[in-house]
Amino acid sequence: MNPELIRVCADLLEVDPSLLGPDASSETIPAWDSLLHWEIIAEVEEAFDVTFDMDQAVGFQKLGDIQAALEAAGVESR
């Protein structure tokens, strides 16, 4: 997982980074509600200088999905 992605998410979710693997989601992180999800998207866009379409971002179900989208946009995973 991209360490910067982990950092961004851990800061917003206020959780230990070790909890944030590819399968981390609103199912596993209680603070990850549907609106905080969009704060994560906005912070990730800012941090990596990318833009996600809304329809695409609606489909992000877990952290691994965001990682995959970043990779598709040319962001290295490590």
Place this chain on the structure above:
Amino acid sequence: MSSRRRKPREQSRILRPPAQPTEHGLAREPLQVFVATPRRGVRRSTGVVLVSLGFANPNANPFFVRLRQQLADRFDLIAVGVDYLGTRAKESRTLTPQLLDQDALIQRALAGEPSLGTAAGLVGIGEILRVLVGQDLSREFLLVERMPAQTPKDYIDFGVIQAVDLLTALHAVREAWPKANFRRVHIVASSLGAFLAHQALRLAPRAFASVLDISGKPLLGEGYLLHGHRRKALMDNSNTRVSLDNDSPYCDTLPLSLSSIDLRNQLRPWNHPCSAVVRMVTGAEDDLVPLEHKRRQQAALDRAGAHTELRVVGVAEVDGTVVKHAGHGLGAEFYQLILALGTDLLRDSESPGPGEFEERSSLCLPVSGGHYTVHYDGPPTLAFTSDCP
């Protein structure tokens, strides 16, 4: 698809028209009206959509910022959000499971914990507390100075000022983009925001082409903000200056007796037919908005001349994507529900005739202890006249 090179995410600005003063002389800050315009520009075809959010859903949250921009671009609309709860831009978070533990929250508030909001580091809590202790949403109506003896009608008072705020925002948009198409004015709303949408529709029945009400409350006296016993506990707190009649629906415990809902009384101020298509969407298992209440609201609206549709989302319709449950729809599901259930309204519907703004009409609205008069000569203004001796 994602793009490595960033493009402008939004075409947005904030308008700050003056808020209505209250009859108590309580100062109010200017409204914050969040506006997103189509990135291809505002044209004569461009309409307006008021995005009226549910309780403690902040307009500045990135989701709602993006939602407004999506609606603006997809439907050629000026998308407008109004901070009726006084949310500030820095307050970008929303409820968390911890904050939903209202019992614990209220106990902390009653204990006078002054830094509760800061300590929690979570926004929405300030709004919740202001609501809970009647210091914001209800203070205009519930202060003991005006109504030493509350009447059982107090539940019809809520939302008048907030609804006028919505119309004020619409007026501000008209002034900023006078060449846009104001026959295409829509409301998409959820929960408390949908309650306020109906209030706005009541004040301006011909201003809107459509209302998409998702999980909207017919009235607020049904344990919407908190259960009755909690509110009573707060009202009993000597630190507050608010009192309520025990017969008020505010003080009922869930479920509220249906007999205490008088929608005909609520709709009485309507003096001409409503032009909007009112599409109400409710979950069959919504425990905040009982289906029976929604059906009664529809019947009352129909009697008042509205064109209504009621769509009940049952368990069988839950697909896990657009419709994730048959309960009370909140949060970021709003976007998918709008697309799934409101696309035809936002794309095709127009109001046929002049709106209240063109007519310069006024409307009398009875509330506890007096009545409001809304004037449309310029920005909507609200005047309270006391019927008390």
